[in-house]
Amino acid sequence: MIQSLADKAFAHGKREGDHSTSIPGLTVHIRNKPTEPLHCIYTLSLSMILQGSKQLSVEDELISCAAGQSMLTTFDLPVVSHVTEATRHKSFIALVLKLDYALIMQTCAELEIEKPSKDLKYQPISSHDIDAGLCGAMSRLLGLQQDPEYLDSLSPLIKKEIIIRLLQSPHGMHLRHMASAGAPSNQILNTVTWMKQNFTQSVGIDELAQQAHMSASTFRQHFKSLTGSSPLQYLKHLRLQEARDQMLLNGLDASQASGFVGYESASQFSREYSRLFGLPPQKDIQRLKLS
Structure with a gap:
């Protein structure tokens, strides 16, 4: 099933590069050789590595993701990313779907999803094997390009199915933690959203902490634990x-x-x-x- 989805994704892209699809938020990524480490910011998204492998560096932590694995990012993070396995005869192929925070919150509320344990060690990036259900849903989403008359009506339903499957997967507890109303991660997320919209402004740690309704020391601690860097960094x-x-x-x-x-x-x-x-x-x- 993974290989079938890889073939379908490659048929869309056909050449090296990042390729948009007609499905909003879904892109195909193809590389024919290993890449140099690249600084970038990963956003709220699901990545599926279908062929080849890649590695991320988040502060001092290395995260590897190989063919047949999915990677969920629940928080906007500065990372260093590079493809580690790819050739012209066996390209690196990945699908990346940007996730809708409002849809995640709505789905958690509808399903009456329990909040995660306070003992959970939250991970803004998690990596696990792709299960058959998630693979099938992504295949159907990508396949809507062949049925454009159904794209507007069915793509929201399939995206919601993907979120439901993620909530029930090993990724689920981290996604639930992000969605927990009132949790520190939710307050930090709101602050990060503000920072992304107002990054040209000169702002200090005290002002950011005030926005998050935390003391400066508590804000700095929670921000560091979630993003791996200080707020000003x-x-x-x-x-x-x-x-x-x-x-x-x-x-x-x-x-x-x-x-x-x-x-x-x-x-x-x-x-x-x-x-x-x-x-x-x-x-x-x-x-x-x-x-």
Whole structure:
């Protein structure tokens, strides 16, 4: 079943790269060779590795995901990601589905899902084997591209089925933890959402803690446990990632990008960019365009 889904995904993409589908939020990722480690931000999503393998680094933790495994990200995280196994004859193939937070909350309420134990060690990224039910649901979702007349009516139903299956899978307890109203993770999630929308603003730890209705020390502790970085470091990563996207996708130069994301000093921007991505802005963008 995994191989059948891999073949279906490859038939859609056909070549190396990231390919959008007609299903909102669903993309196909194909690589013909191992890649260099790339700094990026993973959002609330389900990834299915159908062929090849990849590895993530979140702070000091390494997470490997091979063919036949799924990876659930329940919190926006800065990670270093790279494909570790891929060839032209056996490409790395993955499907990534962005998940809807509101639909997760609605589904938990409808199913009267129990809150997870307080003893649960929450993991913002979890990796487990793909079961047949989840694989079948994803295959049907991707297959809607062949039946466009049913896409608008059936894709929401299949996405909801996928969330229900995730809640009942080994991923489920982490998804339930994220959805628990009033839990620290929910308050941190709201703060992160605000940070993503207001990353150009100059903000201090006390103001962020106040938004989360926590003391500064408690906020810092919960934020670190969920994201693996301090709040201000996370904000810096958001700014630098956005600057990188603006240079790569919209043609801004380093000076324009630094000002766009709120840096007052171009030299500070260049230093911090080089520290995060390994190269100065111009050389990094050249490398990305050639890769």
